[in-house]
Amino acid sequence: MTFDTDLVHHFAKSVAHTTFDQLSESAREAAKKSMLDTLGVILAASGMEPAVRGIIEIVEEAGGTKEATKIGFGGQAPAIMAALANGALAHCLDYDDQTPWGQHCSSSIVPAVMAVAERRGGITGKEMITAVAVGQDIFARLRTNVGWLKDWNLSTVLAVFGATAAAARAYGLDEKQIGHALGIASMQSSGIMEMIAGRGSDLRGMYAGFSSKGAVLATLMASKGTTGIDKMFEGQYGFFNSYFGGRYDRDKILADLGSNFLGEGTLYKRWPCVGTAHSHMKAAIDIITENNVALSDIETIKLHVGDYHDLMCQPMAERCAPATLADAKFSLPFLVATAIVRNGMSVSDFTAAGLKDTAVLNVAAKMELVNDPKLNWTLELPPGRVEITLKDGRSWLAVGTHVPGNADAPMDWDQVIAKFTECASVSAEPISTDRISTAAKLAQHLEEATDATQLIKLLG
Structure with a gap:
């Protein structure tokens, strides 16, 4: 079955034209919590996971224009490389948020959005919240409506599209450019389940770095005029046929697109493991x-x-x-x-x-x-x-019911802030309690910020 308008164009239109006012209050709150939660987990990983040091060294050795913050270690790097570093940190403790159906997207989305926001030179809190929310929505729509055989790692195969949607929106791309960016991102959509189920590899903890980096690369390429793939999702050799044997529910993916934001169900972990x-x-x-x-x-x-x-x-x-x-x-x-x-x-x-x-x-x-x-x-x-x-x-x-952080026992703002504070306290670069407290308050009221990148700079 073929369609005149591929899903890539439906997504691009929704991402480009969704406004902060269209978001439900719960979608806004979820996006804000995800930003603070992800930043906290990145900080904790910088101090608790030795395996990430190799990526940080590579980023530092590469040098380049100082555009975006390396969270937890200080200093700046090109946006693409900062997204790689911060994304790798965001999942390596397996403490990042998740959807009600499993899998992770914020660990790819948040580092990408923050990297392009810093490169751009500032973004309002409302715009950053909107960017994260539309990215979470795209991921959830794909996650719940593809015929997964547990062969691909959905957290990277799909999250690169959520992260690209969010980064492209945060960078100010228009509808046509966002469509191109999503097509370009298909070149970065990857990840096998052996990485998850196997043993002895550090990649399981670092995978979000690759999808976050890919999202920033796709966004920047689209901004420079690189074109994507017109029938990227639904073409004869497109994403759904190549990755899922054509098993997907188009109607459900499109249902209430732009009015119902599925990221509002995001769950925040209280225990740092799968x-x-x-x-x-x-x-x-x-x-x-x-x-x-x-x-x-x-x-x-x-x-x-x-x-x-x-x-x-x-x-x-x-x-x-x-x-x-x-x-x-x-x-x-x-x-x-x-x-x-x-x-x-x-x-x-x-x-x-x-x-x-x-x-x-x-x-x-x-x-x-x-x-x-x-x-x-x-x-x-x-x-x-x-x-x-x-x-x-x-x-x-x-x-096992009423698991802390699950849908039947969700974490409120006080609990998310307590987790953030715990995580920030073990950062590789010490952060004062005043800065930790200020960052938490800023995230909770981010819609009031004229420059949301201040949240990153507080922790860099």
């Missing part, structure tokens, strides 16, 4: 706390898993005792064990010493798997179930 583990962690915590269980009394911990949960458990021995920080954040047995021992989780739990914590490793060694196809991931991932049996025979089964 979100698909959080329900199992919460179920285990509930059993331990409600029944006053001592760790030494535990005989077995059964994790009920669907297809995607199982990815986080194979091979079991390595997932129980992960070798790297990146692997630890995607290892379900280790994460549940950490949650049990710590009664939660914080950024300080993921250190070289934390990977060797004998209390956590001893609990992880008691894990067993129960495969349940009813927990397979289609659109929304079903909540995990955990069964804990004690040496005296007592046993409890719990389903």
